[in-house]
Amino acid sequence: MLLDSLFNGIAIGSVLLVAALGLAIVFGLMGVINLAHGELMMLGAYTTYVTQLIFKLPLLKPYYNAYVIVSIFLAFIVSGVVGILLEKTVIRKLYGSPLETLLATWGVSLILQQFVRSVPLAYGTGLIISLLVGLFLPTIFSSKIKESINFKYIRFSSWVIAALSGVLTGNLISSSVSKLSRASARNVDVTAPAWMRGQVEILGTAFPKTRLMIIIITLISVIAITLFLNQSAWGMRIRAVTQNREMSDCLGISTEKVDVLTFGIGSGLAGVAGVAVSLLGSVGPNVGGNYIVGCFMVVVLGGVGNLLGTIFASFGIGIMTDLIGAGRLLSIWPDMPLPLSNTINFFATTSMARVMIFALIVIFLQFKPTGLFPQKGRMVES
Amino acid sequence: MEFKNLKLSKKTTFIIWVGIIAFVIAAPTILPVFRLNLLGRYLSLAIVALGVDLIWGFTGLLSLGQGIFFALGGYCAAMYLQITSSSEFPNNIPEFFGLYGVDNLPFFWEPFRSPIFTLFAIWVIPALVAGMLGFLVFRNRIKGVYFSILTQAALLVFFNFFNGQQKLINGTNGLKTDVTELFGQMVGSEQMQRMFFWTTAVLVIAAWFFSKWLVKGRFGNILIGIRDDEPRVRFTGYNPVLFKTIIFSIAGALAGISGALYTVQSGIVSPQFMTVPFSIEMVIWVAVGGRGTLLGAILGAVFINYAKSLVSEALPASWMFIQGGLFILVVTALPEGVLGWIQGEGPRNLLQRFGLKRKIETYPSLEINNEAEDLKK
Numbered sequence: 010m011l012l013d014s015l016f017n018g019i020a021i022g023s024v025l026l027v028a029a030l031g032l033a034i035v036f037g038l039m040g041v042i043n044l045a046h047g048e049l050m051m052l053g054a055y056t057t058y059v060t061q062l063i064f065k066l067p068l069l070k071p072y073y074n075a076y077v078i079v080s081i082f083l084a085f086i087v088s089g090v091v092g093i094l095l096e097k098t099v100i101r102k103l104y105g106s107p108l109e110t111l112l113a114t115w116g117v118s119l120i121l122q123q124f125v126r127s128v129p130l131a132y133g134t135g136l137i138i139s140l141l142v143g144l145f146l147p148t149i150f151s152s153k154i155k156e157s158i159n160f161k162y163i164r165f166s167s168w169v170i171a172a173l174s175g176v177l178t179g180n181l182i183s184s185s186v187s188k189l190s191r192a193s194a195r196n197v198d199v200t201a202p203a204w205m206r207g208q209v210e211i212l213g214t215a216f217p218k219t220r221l222m223i224i225i226i227t228l229i230s231v232i233a234i235t236l237f238l239n240q241s242a243w244g245m246r247i248r249a250v251t252q253n254r255e256m257s258d259c260l261g262i263s264t265e266k267v268d269v270l271t272f273g274i275g276s277g278l279a280g281v282a283g284v285a286v287s288l289l290g291s292v293g294p295n296v297g298g299n300y301i302v303g304c305f306m307v308v309v310l311g312g313v314g315n316l317l318g319t320i321f322a323s324f325g326i327g328i329m330t331d332l333i334g335a336g337r338l339l340s341i342w343p344d345m346p347l348p349l350s351n352t353i354n355f356f357a358t359t360s361m362a363r364v365m366i367f368a369l370i371v372i373f374l375q376f377k378p379t380g381l382f383p384q385k386g387r388m389v390e391s
Numbered sequence: 392m393e394f395k396n397l398k399l400s401k402k403t404t405f406i407i408w409v410g411i412i413a414f415v416i417a418a419p420t421i422l423p424v425f426r427l428n429l430l431g432r433y434l435s436l437a438i439v440a441l442g443v444d445l446i447w448g449f450t451g452l453l454s455l456g457q458g459i460f461f462a463l464g465g466y467c468a469a470m471y472l473q474i475t476s477s478s479e480f481p482n483n484i485p486e487f488f489g490l491y492g493v494d495n496l497p498f499f500w501e502p503f504r505s506p507i508f509t510l511f512a513i514w515v516i517p518a519l520v521a522g523m524l525g526f527l528v529f530r531n532r533i534k535g536v537y538f539s540i541l542t543q544a545a546l547l548v549f550f551n552f553f554n555g556q557q558k559l560i561n562g563t564n565g566l567k568t569d570v571t572e573l574f575g576q577m578v579g580s581e582q583m584q585r586m587f588f589w590t591t592a593v594l595v596i597a598a599w600f601f602s603k604w605l606v607k608g609r610f611g612n613i614l615i616g617i618r619d620d621e622p623r624v625r626f627t628g629y630n631p632v633l634f635k636t637i638i639f640s641i642a643g644a645l646a647g648i649s650g651a652l653y654t655v656q657s658g659i660v661s662p663q664f665m666t667v668p669f670s671i672e673m674v675i676w677v678a679v680g681g682r683g684t685l686l687g688a689i690l691g692a693v694f695i696n697y698a699k700s701l702v703s704e705a706l707p708a709s710w711m712f713i714q715g716g717l718f719i720l721v722v723t724a725l726p727e728g729v730l731g732w733i734q735g736e737g738p739r740n741l742l743q744r745f746g747l748k749r750k751i752e753t754y755p756s757l758e759i760n761n762e763a764e765d766l767k768k
Contacts (some may be wrong), residue, residue, distance in 0.1 A: 036536075040536070043541065102723050103722065108536065111536060111539060112678065112721075113455065113718055116714070116718025117715065118715075119668075119718070120712055123712050155657070183635035210445075302543060302667075309541065309544075358555060361552070361555060368548075370544075371528075374531060375527065378531035
């Protein structure tokens with residue numbers, strides 16, 4: 010019973026965690042709240058859907074079972090690229106004014122939502138591919154070539170190639186997969202491959218495999234991001250900029266590159282979260298909105314600049330949601346006094362559990378206003 | 392940031408006012424009923440926009456949860472209307488209770504039998520809720536983006552609460568007002584709608600003058616001080632928590648009034664008033680009109696909503712793109728809004744670009760020496 014509750018809580022928490030991880034990293038580094046984060050998740054979820062359909066083509070049919078694994082990487086890349094584009098075009102102009110960024114990213118989220126409604130997914134894929142080529146083709150040339158020829162021409166020609174490849178892929182996909190060739194605002198469903206359906210029995214309790222898969226995805230993402238931040242050179246630079254932007258700038262760290270990189274990684278993690286979300290329910294233009302406020306609560310509760318806070322906060326919220334929302338407190342302690350049990354019954358739905366958790370978070374913030382693990386500093390404004 | 396006021400002579404001001412009053416009186420005869428009703432609704436939205444401008448434009452608090460107070464005001468009005476016109480239904484309680492098998496009126500409905508209580512409740516209850524929420528948040532010096540997120544979360548919480556409680560307030564269906572009666576007449580009737588339109592117009596003007604008075608004196612200066620440098624205000628000996636709480640409750644009260652007027656003119660109040668997009672839209676009205684300019688908030692609310700209804704009638708799918716683009720455009724290219732741009736250096740810069748006006752000569756060293764600009768960042 011307790012194990013069951015714990016597992017459910019961890020399952021809810023791990024979705025929150027993988028979604029909030031990217032948000033927390035971006036917020037910690039730039040102080041920017043990305044309201045389009047939910048829509049980047051949505052893009053990840055749609056990527057899973059598109060990958061699934063493409064893997065049903067005769068050529069890739071033998072590998073169909075592996076599509077989930079492939080889609081994790083693809084979703085990371087797709088959302089990451091859109092995130093990088095977002096940073097380069099909009100967010101870069103707004104550093105230092107977080108409230109304006111918030112509004113601008115909301116605008117982006119509206120556009121992305123309407124985009125998946127009114128543009129066929131095949132051409133959306135084509136667009137993403139052309140973005141990918143356009144952004145990364147110039148970087149693969151060695152610096153020697155860049156110096157010998159005018160770099161402008163290289164950049165221009167790579168965008169031409171990018172546009173061509175985008176149109177080609179778009180047409181190819183739309184002609185081979187009929188489901189992707191028309192725009193639709195309806196929700197779509199991702200079906201898990203056979204090896205992920207069903208349940209696993211551990212210690213006499215049955216756990217659905219998809220949930221386990223989500224927990225594994227989360228675990229891998231957390232480990233990977235921790236290793237990246239703590240072991241790699243770029244990770245060190247990111248941490249340095251998070252702690253003190255001016256000082257890092259003075260010491261020769263290119264804060265501009267760090268910003269792009271961080272935003273790309275944060276958005277990519279949103280894509281991975283999208284894969285997890287697509288395994289849980291149907292995928293639609295509004296799917297991101299259901300998770301985004303939960304993610305914000307995790308960031309507020311966990312504090313900035315510390316992954317540990319994010320982890321604790323998301324599992325805390327996940328377990329509390331399950332305890333309150335499913336009315337498990339009653340079954341754990343069956344003979345509690347009547348007024349208390351009435352109150353608990355009143356809050357024993359998913360939506361009312363949210364009400365309760367918000368109240369608890371506001372109460373918690375009265376004691377620790379900067380979250381679980383605040384950054385220490387002596388600034389007036391912290 | 393500095394907002395200069397347009398200098399108008401007394402005579403022009405007088406003429407403008409005569410024009411406005413003449414339009415308000417004549418509007419019901421000029422406009423068809425449908426358009427009049429729309430205009431009335433948009434004018435009532437202008438009141439909530441004034442509140443947003445007070446807290447965001449002047450105090451620097453970006454609230455994404457004004458929908459809470461808007462809906463609370465709407466619910467107060469709708470509860471009164473429902474309960475006073477429920478005499479022919481079983482148990483003398485509003486009809487929808489019968490659907491859920493509720494025989495007794497929930498206790499919090501009782502006071503809404505009184506019209507005087509309702510008139511106060513419409514703005515006092517939202518103000519109290521806003522004050523309480525604001526105090527709990529401001530007390531801990533939670534500000535900036537954190538504040539915005541918390542208000543958004545609060546909005547979602549209220550939405551969930553109202554959406555889920557069928558037996559208390561009809562849940563997701565909301566409360567209808569257009570078939571209820573007020574002063575012996577149907578609220579949805581043409582005559583009543585005309586009355587509501589005039590009431591709204593008067594209240595918008597009243598709210599505008601009230602806000603102007605509020606930000607003009609010392610109180611307004613402190614608000615602007617909090618926006619520009621809160622620690623300095625605190626070190627000077629003022630308590631920002633108090634001022635922020637007061638202005639947040641005032642904005643809540645304005646939102647409540649606005650919600651009540653909107654409800655009686657649209658004929659229904661439902662949890663849809665508390666959705667996240669609607670509350671963010673309120674912010675964009677102010678941003679487009681010009682934050683820190685009260686008139687901008689009013690004009691922004693009316694014109695953007697008008698544009699929204701026109702575009703949605705013609706091309707339903709494109710409004711989301713336009714709105715999204717508007718958000719991005721206004722914060723990147725027009726941070727002071729349209730009115731702020733007109734009142735500021737905007738027109739002069741535009742004329743300069745086309746070579747129609749001579750550049751202002753500045754002290755040469757200011758242009759060479761960019762150090763001062765860099766320090767600001």
